[in-house]
Amino acid sequence: MRMATETGVAIGESEWEVKVPAKKLKNKLHFENLKAVVMDTGLCSRCLTCVSICPSGLIVTAEDNVDFPDYEERCLDCGACVRVCPRYDYKPLSGLGDYIEFIAGQSKRFKGQDGAMATELIVSAIDMGMIDRGLFVDRDERWMTGIFHVQDAEQLGVLTLGGTKYTFANVLPELKKAVMFTKRGVGVVGTPCMVSGIRKLQQEFPVFRERVKLVVGLFCTENFHYEEVSRYLQEKGVDFSKLVKTDITKGKFIATMTDEEVKFKVKELEEILPGGCNVCTDFTAVESDASVGSVGSAKGFSTVVVRAENAKKVINYIREKRTAEFGEAKPEELDFLIGHKKKREENIKRD
Amino acid sequence: MKKVATPEYDIKDKLKYHVSALSTAAKEVVMPLNITTHYPRERRKWPDCFRGYILFDPERCISCFECSFVCPANAIWMKEAPSGRYYPTLDYGKCIFCHFCVDSCPGGALRSTKIHDVAYKNMDEMFTHTEEMIEPPEIIREDEGYVEYEIDKEDLTLKRTKGKDKLIVDVAPSQGVPMVSLCIDRGSCIACKVCEKVCESGAVSSLLDEAKMIIKMKIDSEKCTGCGLCVKECSMQILRLVRRE
Numbered sequence A: 001m002r003m004a005t006e007t008g009v010a011i012g013e014s015e016w017e018v019k020v021p022a023k024k025l026k027n028k029l030h031f032e033n034l035k036a037v038v039m040d041t042g043l044c045s046r047c048l049t050c051v052s053i054c055p056s057g058l059i060v061t062a063e064d065n066v067d068f069p070d071y072e073e074r075c076l077d078c079g080a081c082v083r084v085c086p087r088y089d090y091k092p093l094s095g096l097g098d099y100i101e102f103i104a105g106q107s108k109r110f111k112g113q114d115g116a117m118a119t120e121l122i123v124s125a126i127d128m129g130m131i132d133r134g135l136f137v138d139r140d141e142r143w144m145t146g147i148f149h150v151q152d153a154e155q156l157g158v159l160t161l162g163g164t165k166y167t168f169a170n171v172l173p174e175l176k177k178a179v180m181f182t183k184r185g186v187g188v189v190g191t192p193c194m195v196s197g198i199r200k201l202q203q204e205f206p207v208f209r210e211r212v213k214l215v216v217g218l219f220c221t222e223n224f225h226y227e228e229v230s231r232y233l234q235e236k237g238v239d240f241s242k243l244v245k246t247d248i249t250k251g252k253f254i255a256t257m258t259d260e261e262v263k264f265k266v267k268e269l270e271e272i273l274p275g276g277c278n279v280c281t282d283f284t285a286v287e288s289d290a291s292v293g294s295v296g297s298a299k300g301f302s303t304v305v306v307r308a309e310n311a312k313k314v315i316n317y318i319r320e321k322r323t324a325e326f327g328e329a330k331p332e333e334l335d336f337l338i339g340h341k342k343k344r345e346e347n348i349k350r351d
Numbered sequence B: 001m002k003k004v005a006t007p008e009y010d011i012k013d014k015l016k017y018h019v020s021a022l023s024t025a026a027k028e029v030v031m032p033l034n035i036t037t038h039y040p041r042e043r044r045k046w047p048d049c050f051r052g053y054i055l056f057d058p059e060r061c062i063s064c065f066e067c068s069f070v071c072p073a074n075a076i077w078m079k080e081a082p083s084g085r086y087y088p089t090l091d092y093g094k095c096i097f098c099h100f101c102v103d104s105c106p107g108g109a110l111r112s113t114k115i116h117d118v119a120y121k122n123m124d125e126m127f128t129h130t131e132e133m134i135e136p137p138e139i140i141r142e143d144e145g146y147v148e149y150e151i152d153k154e155d156l157t158l159k160r161t162k163g164k165d166k167l168i169v170d171v172a173p174s175q176g177v178p179m180v181s182l183c184i185d186r187g188s189c190i191a192c193k194v195c196e197k198v199c200e201s202g203a204v205s206s207l208l209d210e211a212k213m214i215i216k217m218k219i220d221s222e223k224c225t226g227c228g229l230c231v232k233e234c235s236m237q238i239l240r241l242v243r244r245e
Ligand SMILES: Cc1cc2nc3c(=O)[nH]c(=O)nc-3n(C[C@H](O)[C@H](O)[C@H](O)COP(=O)(O)OP(=O)(O)OC[C@H]3O[C@@H](n4cnc5c(N)ncnc54)[C@H](O)[C@@H]3O)c2cc1C
Pocket: A110, A111, A112, A113, A114, A115, A116, A117, A118, A119, A120, A135, A136, A137, A138, A145, A161, A162, A163, A164, A165, A166, A167, A168, A169, A171, A189, A190, A191, A218, A219, A220, A221, A222, A223, A224, A248, A292, A293, A294, A295, A302, A303
């Protein structure tokens, strides 16, 4: 038997087995299973893990919801979507999760939503050579989200990457692309639901295990559909052409424009709360390598929950290079929002 | 300081040079030594690696699309033939004659000729359909002769020789590098079977074992032509072409 030297795989032995995931609804296509169990029950978080993995590339976000319009003809019935959807066998996570360090940080080189530590972590990982690209959520002048692949710190100067956009973003489909062409590894920032999706991808597929090297999670109470939140904000008098920052602090939604500020209670947004967020209990992204958020630290700082060794290495590197200042953070300040999200467990319908 | 002076000739030398000049003039009248090529009555002798008009052999084509993928000018468009197979068409309005397509064709279906001067009436005509690529275009020539130039090292003059040449020199079809498709990360396979669907030579197969709920994937290296279509289409990018040896 001849050996292909590059891979060590023997030619003529190209046979392998793939497990077919079990179906909850027998004799139905896998996508129909996903639709019935996740989408139609309002569990779908719009994390887009299914979109990223589907080989047909035809699962789309139609009117903000995730759908596969002509699945009857086009679904290949491979079952990849049900293998990776974090809500298919939904095991809600909550609490603060395990951590090595709980600190406050403020980047000296970037401006962000809070202390720009999300950006600092990814860019430092690039500087260290841990990863060769990081994915950021960018926006256009109408605040529609887009994904940007960053390969060095200089690219960040010109873009509006730092800062929270309270609308869903196509991070995971872009992550799949990045994984396909990365050489060293990819770093990514996402909401807790995205982090769970990434972990599912890693659990199922070695390519993701090997190539996604840093997963930064954001604290998250909820996110919104673009159409709905933009309509709501416009009704409140927010002019998107002047909008520079959106934030939720102390129960208030604050839209900062160049000349004025619009503030209102977040509770008001409850009527447009997406179903997937209504059943989401994970505030701190417990499955991430490091979580970053606003509560728990002083103004201008980000709270950083360092959970895994890889993230710890990046933090040590930041300390060594002095690209950020560190301070104290208070875990107990998170209790309220952790509890608030824990209560959403009641909204999960179980049959 | 060095002085420059006119050389001194004696009568014998002068006579010799005059005779030489007259004989050259006489030679030019009888057999002019022009160095330009009288195109189109004659042409240069093209080397055997000449990149000219491209011919196509459907028998050797495995419809792998490699030529259309590799073409930097986007000149190749794969079109469906009545048989259902896809074959290349070539737009000479775009082609830059790099012959990457010829070099990349694993089956050796594309090959070069020494034809470089095809005339077209308009841009549309430059779009060459598959059928028009099988045979060389109609050749209307006043002369099939070629000229070749060589510098005479002795007296540093340009020597011009003429000869006859076959215009369509068939370049031997490319052998390519014998490649075979291989899965390098079996754990990441989702069994979407796209590879099986695109494989023209039936080398990829899948078998569902319903009792065990597994799909057996197989690439038959005997049947694999190494076209690489599955490698391109694999949604997880876990297939690679590797050298057979
Ligand atoms: C939808 C959402 C809800 C949040 N809710 C809370 C909350 O209730 N309490 C709290 O303390 N913190 C919350 N955060 C986190 C907070 O807003 C900041 O993102 C976090 O503190 C990081 O700040 P930074 O300055 O370190 O990040 P920066 O360095 O400014 O980087 C921000 C990062 O967020 C990413 N990002 C922006 N928008 C999105 C999006 N829509 N989807 C995915 N990633 C995005 C960007 O790619 C960037 O990497 C939320 C974030 C999001 C996206």
